[in-house]
Amino acid sequence: MTYCIGMGLEKGLVFVSDSRTNAGIDKIARFEKMRVFENPGERVLVTLSAGNLSVTQNALNLLDMRISKDAQTASLWNVTSMYEAARLLGDAMREVREHDEKYLREKNIDSTATFILGGQIAGETPRLFLVYSEGNFIEALNDTPYFQIGEIKYGKPILDRMINRHSSLAEGVKCALISFDATIRSNLSVGAPIDLLVYRADSLRVETRERLMDDDPYLAQVNREWDQGLHSVFNALPEHDW
Amino acid sequence: MTYCIGMGLEKGLVFVSDSRTNAGIDKIARFEKMRVFENPGERVLVTLSAGNLSVTQNALNLLDMRISKDAQTASLWNVTSMYEAARLLGDAMREVREHDEKYLREKNIDSTATFILGGQIAGETPRLFLVYSEGNFIEALNDTPYFQIGEIKYGKPILDRMINRHSSLAEGVKCALISFDATIRSNLSVGAPIDLLVYRADSLRVETRERLMDDDPYLAQVNREWDQGLHSVFNALPEHDW
Numbered sequence: 001m002t003y004c005i006g007m008g009l010e011k012g013l014v015f016v017s018d019s020r021t022n023a024g025i026d027k028i029a030r031f032e033k034m035r036v037f038e039n040p041g042e043r044v045l046v047t048l049s050a051g052n053l054s055v056t057q058n059a060l061n062l063l064d065m066r067i068s069k070d071a072q073t074a075s076l077w078n079v080t081s082m083y084e085a086a087r088l089l090g091d092a093m094r095e096v097r098e099h100d101e102k103y104l105r106e107k108n109i110d111s112t113a114t115f116i117l118g119g120q121i122a123g124e125t126p127r128l129f130l131v132y133s134e135g136n137f138i139e140a141l142n143d144t145p146y147f148q149i150g151e152i153k154y155g156k157p158i159l160d161r162m163i164n165r166h167s168s169l170a171e172g173v174k175c176a177l178i179s180f181d182a183t184i185r186s187n188l189s190v191g192a193p194i195d196l197l198v199y200r201a202d203s204l205r206v207e208t209r210e211r212l213m214d215d216d217p218y219l220a221q222v223n224r225e226w227d228q229g230l231h232s233v234f235n236a237l238p239e240h241d242w
Numbered sequence: 243m244t245y246c247i248g249m250g251l252e253k254g255l256v257f258v259s260d261s262r263t264n265a266g267i268d269k270i271a272r273f274e275k276m277r278v279f280e281n282p283g284e285r286v287l288v289t290l291s292a293g294n295l296s297v298t299q300n301a302l303n304l305l306d307m308r309i310s311k312d313a314q315t316a317s318l319w320n321v322t323s324m325y326e327a328a329r330l331l332g333d334a335m336r337e338v339r340e341h342d343e344k345y346l347r348e349k350n351i352d353s354t355a356t357f358i359l360g361g362q363i364a365g366e367t368p369r370l371f372l373v374y375s376e377g378n379f380i381e382a383l384n385d386t387p388y389f390q391i392g393e394i395k396y397g398k399p400i401l402d403r404m405i406n407r408h409s410s411l412a413e414g415v416k417c418a419l420i421s422f423d424a425t426i427r428s429n430l431s432v433g434a435p436i437d438l439l440v441y442r443a444d445s446l447r448v449e450t451r452e453r454l455m456d457d458d459p460y461l462a463q464v465n466r467e468w469d470q471g472l473h474s475v476f477n478a479l480p481e482h483d484w
Contacts, residue, residue, distance in 0.1 A: 233471030
């Protein structure tokens with residue numbers, strides 16, 4: 001499995017993804033789930049992907065090939081809105097699935113896949129989309145400032161509790177790391193290293209991109225202090241006299 | 243959906259279940275997921291159920307009918323070990339599924355269901371089982387002191403963090419209610435009232451059985467103080483200077 005979070009906050013965007021992929025529990029490998037398309041001063045687009053790896057990789061391959069073939073063809077490098085970028089990505093996924101799905105289904109292989117796509121193109125504000133397996137997509141608005149894909153349930157309660165549109169980028173990162181910690185503790189198939197990208201609104205460049213290993217000092221500190229804090233709060237809760 | 247937790251602790255057993263059932267999000271009704279078989283001084287057995295309601299209800303109906311027909315027939319009221327009780331329950335589920343599955347599958351209706359079965363029969367220590375859809379079952383031992391069924395993922399991280407075999411019954415109840423709060427916040431199809439049964443080891447009777455409504459003062463206090471405590475710990479965590 002995979003776990004990825006994208007947050008659309010007032011101050012910018014936060015992207016976090018794990019880097020484990022598996023086909024059965026005995027075949028675990030590392031693949032980065034984050035792709036970045038950056039033209040400094042003009043655009044930053046980030047994709048996070050979950051689901052069938054051949055589908056997500058090849059959807060991106062299709063988009064890459066089109067760029068090199070012809071500068072006039074619509075691509076993630078030249079569309080003028082995030083909406084168009086989301087549509088391109090959804091269409092590319094449809095193309096790959098139409099090409100492969102029949103063969104995968106014969107072997108009962110799941111061909112579903114999802115993308116989180118976020119970023120900013122000069123002239124727009126930062127935007128965040130969730131692109132479904134079927135190629136359709138939705139945008140994060142005020143009520144739902146984040147999207148998750150992959151193994152989403154373990155780490156959802158803490159996001160629901162802590163994150164809203166007004167959260168700072170640093171709060172977003174903290175909360176995403178806690179959400180990852182909850183997921184990694186409960187599910188073997190999600191694991192470090194964790195890829196992190198923080199996009200400051202209107203910067204139009206990638207200023208912060210980190211790969212956090214298991215022993216990253218900040219990650220370890222957040223996880224340790226969170227665990228200690230939770231135990232303190234838990235122990236202080238009243239006990240009923242049943 | 244449904245959410246149920248059973249814990250097997252040194253001091254006894256804790257059972258918690260929600261009471262919502264739905265066939266699609268627009269058909270939500272209340273059904274108690276907890277059944278109690280008590281012969282004070284001799285046995286207490288508790289079942290929690292999730293999945294297809296016709297399967298779990300009728301597995302219990304089959305067991306009930308056998309009791310009334312013939313006192314010699316093996317039933318939850320006369321078996322001499324929890325192991326035999328788990329096998330009876332699994333066999334009853336197999337019988338119902340064999341009878342119904344073909345017709346359900348024709349309509350793409352999921353006939354899977356699971357039970358948590360726990361309790362104590364005089365002469366044994368308290369025991370806790372998870373009975374799978376296929377009728378096979380496993381027992382909670384030291385490493386895994388709890389079972390969950392239904393919508394299990396949202397509320398799993400807090401159990402993994404807080405509960406071990408040595409936890410007190412009051413800690414078990416506190417943690418189960420927090421686990422329910424996380425699940426209810428994240429998933430519409432799980433809801434109060436929450437049924438709670440605390441079984442003290444070797445008591446061989448039900449001393450504590452409560453139905454907690456949304457506005458139960460203890461439930462509200464635990465949820466409020468937990469939420470406030472989590473926000474305090476979260477705010478005190480270090481922020482990285484990215």
